[in-house]
Amino acid sequence: QVQLEESGGGSVQPGGSLRLSCAASRSSFSGAAVGWYRQAPGKERDLVASISTGGTATYANSVKGRFTISRDGAKNTVFLQMNSLKIEDTAVYYCELVRGREIYWGQGTQVTVSS
Numbered sequence: 001q002v003q004l005e006e007s008g009g010g011s012v013q014p015g016g017s018l019r020l021s022c023a024a025s026r027s028s029f030s031g032a033a034v035g036w037y038r039q040a041p042g043k044e045r046d047l048v049a050s051i052s053t054g055g056t057a058t059y060a061n062s063v064k065g066r067f068t069i070s071r072d073g074a075k076n077t078v079f080l081q082m083n084s085l086k087i088e089d090t091a092v093y094y095c096e097l098v099r100g101r102e103i104y105w106g107q108g109t110q111v112t113v114s115s
Contacts, residue, residue, distance in 0.1 A: 001025075002028040002097055002099075002104040004023070004096075004106035006020060006093065006094065007020070007023070008020040009093060009111045012085055014086055015084060016113070017082060018082045020093055020111075021078075022036070022077065022080075022095030022106060024078075032097050035047055036080045037096060039091055040090060046060065048060050048063055049063065051069045057070075066082065066084045067080060090111060092108040093109050094106055
């Protein structure tokens with residue numbers, strides 16, 4: 001069983017930055033793809049960014065150039081650096097790990113962007 005824990009959420013003004021972390025139990029990120037999703041109230045959960053087992057990153061068009069996903073294998077952690085935050089980035093952000101047919105989710109961390 002893999003346990004994921006997100007952290008780093010909070011409240012920030014438009015234009016600000018936050019760095020989210022997704023920590024995994026043991027060496028769970030080995031051989032796994034990891035994605036960051038977000039879900040705003042009343043909306044579906046959407047993919048924000050993902051990083052493949054080979055380290056290739058992909059991004060939703062809405063966050064390209066502002067968000068960066070990265071992984072630190074030694075720390076079993078995946079990060080989402082979020083810059084130039086907008087009000088519409090407000091959501092609960094979730095970390096997802098996929099390894100073969102196994103899919104795991106964290107509990108989410110709230111990000112609120114408001115003036």
